[in-house]
Amino acid sequence: MKIGVIADDFTGASDIALTLAEAGMSVAQFIGVPSDDSDPDLGAGVVALKSRTAPVADAIATSLAACEWLLRQGAEQIVLKVCSTFDSTPQGNIGPVLDALADRLQARGVPVCPAFPENGRSVYQGHLFVQDRLLNESGMEDHPLTPMTDPDLRRVLAAQSARAVQHVPRATVMRGPSVLAEAMGEDAHYIVDAITDDDLLEIGAAARGMPLLCGGSGIALGLPVNFNVTSRPPTWEPVTGPGVVLSGSCSRATRAQVEHYLAIAPHRQIDVRTVLDGSTTVDDVTAWVLSQDTAPLVYSSADPDVVRAAQAEFGTERAAATIESFFSSLATELVTRGLTRLVVAGGETSGAVVTGLKAEALTIGPRAAAGVPLVRAGKTALALKSGNFGGETFFADTLSLMEQSA
Numbered sequence: 510m511k512i513g514v515i516a517d518d519f520t521g522a523s524d525i526a527l528t529l530a531e532a533g534m535s536v537a538q539f540i541g542v543p544s545d546d547s548d549p550d551l552g553a554g555v556v557a558l559k560s561r562t563a564p565v566a567d568a569i570a571t572s573l574a575a576c577e578w579l580l581r582q583g584a585e586q587i588v589l590k591v592c593s594t595f596d597s598t599p600q601g602n603i604g605p606v607l608d609a610l611a612d613r614l615q616a617r618g619v620p621v622c623p624a625f626p627e628n629g630r631s632v633y634q635g636h637l638f639v640q641d642r643l644l645n646e647s648g649m650e651d652h653p654l655t656p657m658t659d660p661d662l663r664r665v666l667a668a669q670s671a672r673a674v675q676h677v678p679r680a681t682v683m684r685g686p687s688v689l690a691e692a693m694g695e696d697a698h699y700i701v702d703a704i705t706d707d708d709l710l711e712i713g714a715a716a717r718g719m720p721l722l723c724g725g726s727g728i729a730l731g732l733p734v735n736f737n738v739t740s741r742p743p744t745w746e747p748v749t750g751p752g753v754v755l756s757g758s759c760s761r762a763t764r765a766q767v768e769h770y771l772a773i774a775p776h777r778q779i780d781v782r783t784v785l786d787g788s789t790t791v792d793d794v795t796a797w798v799l800s801q802d803t804a805p806l807v808y809s810s811a812d813p814d815v816v817r818a819a820q821a822e823f824g825t826e827r828a829a830a831t832i833e834s835f836f837s838s839l840a841t842e843l844v845t846r847g848l849t850r851l852v853v854a855g856g857e858t859s860g861a862v863v864t865g866l867k868a869e870a871l872t873i874g875p876r877a878a879a880g881v882p883l884v885r886a887g888k889t890a891l892a893l894k895s896g897n898f899g900g901e902t903f904f905a906d907t908l909s910l911m912e913q914s915a
């Protein structure tokens with residue numbers, strides 16, 4: 510293995526696995542830290558953790574365990590994959606995990622760049638933009654678990670990290686890899702500006718030989734070339750059979766996708782209250798899904814005021830855990846009963862679903878949308894969609910893509 514990735518959520522893991530696969534690397538996504546060794550021919554291994562919102566100490570411990578496993582598989586470079594909107598709480602977990610990895614790997618300058626231009630995320634003057642909006646006006650300020658209210662990544666990371674946080678402006682990025690590498694020579698985390706894929710390729714070239722990087726999937730664009738691989742698109746064996754869409758994401762893009770799918774497919778909404786009081790049960794919803802002819806949608810996606818009201822009434826963690834555990838049990842039941850195509854919206858939701866399915870590894874297929882590959886766990890086709898990725902018709906398009914070969 511050449512490149513080892515530690516991803517802080519499951520959609521993020523498949524996002525960066527797609528980038529590496531499209532750049533020609535043989536890549537697998539592991540669900541948690543594997544107990545066995547990986548295939549020695551694998552070019553990149555992505556360990557998917559559910560550490561973005563875990564308690565800080567747990568996030569550090571699982572990330573270090575993932576790092577040790579990746580190093581044992583021969584990884585020469587470690588990437589901490591975080592969200593392209595830098596999702597984290599004021600406690601972390603990006604800063605504390607990055608500090609622990611930097612210590613373990615004796616990394617000096619660590620490039621940190623969540624830019625993902627294809628999906629509208631750019632970093633300029635140390636600030637993160639989503640399309641033409643600063644992060645704190647992009648809808649991310651309303652995220653149920655990691656509301657992002659400060660667009661200045663230097664400040665966000667400095668508040669979470671014990672190391673120095675510095676900035677590399679775009680003007681330096683444009684001067685090429687050797688100047689850029691030189692600009693990151695101290696013991697510090699460097700927020701690096703990037704507004705185009707070319708900027709990310711420069712960062713990749715500058716990172717040749719560095720033990721540790723941190724970013725969104727864009728940070729991986731320029732890494733495979735350092736290991737002499739050439740581009741080749743991932744392949745896909747068609748998966749037919751009944752499908753379902755499970756959406757626990759409340760992000761703007763998902764809500765538009767839900768709205769669109771409501772008009773063309775059977776749907777059932779769940780909420781914290783009715784799951785907790787037992788009036789919505791996994792058995793009922795399973796029976797309902799199985800009785801549909803068209804792939805139905807089960808969703809808890811709701812507007813920010815509805816989510817806030819549920820959190821105020823039941824507590825943020827309990828509300829999230831209630832919905833996640835429902836989707837986890839539902840997905841397990843549905844796959845046991847023969848469903849083979851699952852589109853899942855939401856990072857935490859995907860983590861809950863895939864963990865429930867007890868899959869150990871996912872193979873990476875072609876892209877369903879920028880940042881979202883089709884993936885496969887045995888006979889089951891899945892798409893793990895990040896909250897803010899994909900166009901309005903993503904659900905129907907992806908279910909149909911799963912049935913085609915590539």
Ligand SMILES: Nc1ncnc2c1ncn2[C@@H]1O[C@H](COP(=O)(O)OP(=O)(O)O)[C@@H](O)[C@H]1O
Pocket residue numbers: 652653654757758759760763779780781809810811815816819820828829830832833854855856857858859894895896897
């Ligand atoms: N109706 C709801 N009320 C409260 N919390 C919810 C509701 N629907 C979903 N959630 C929780 O919100 C979180 C959404 O996060 P996630 O699945 O990562 O989506 P995204 O990818 O959009 O960030 C999950 O923990 C989910 O359980």
Ligand SMILES: O=C(O)[C@@H](O)C(=O)COP(=O)(O)O
Pocket residue numbers: 518520521522524525591592593594725726760855856857880894895896897
């Ligand atoms: O980098 C990204 O934006 C994604 O890969 C990702 O991590 C998104 O997380 P969720 O929005 O929580 O799915």
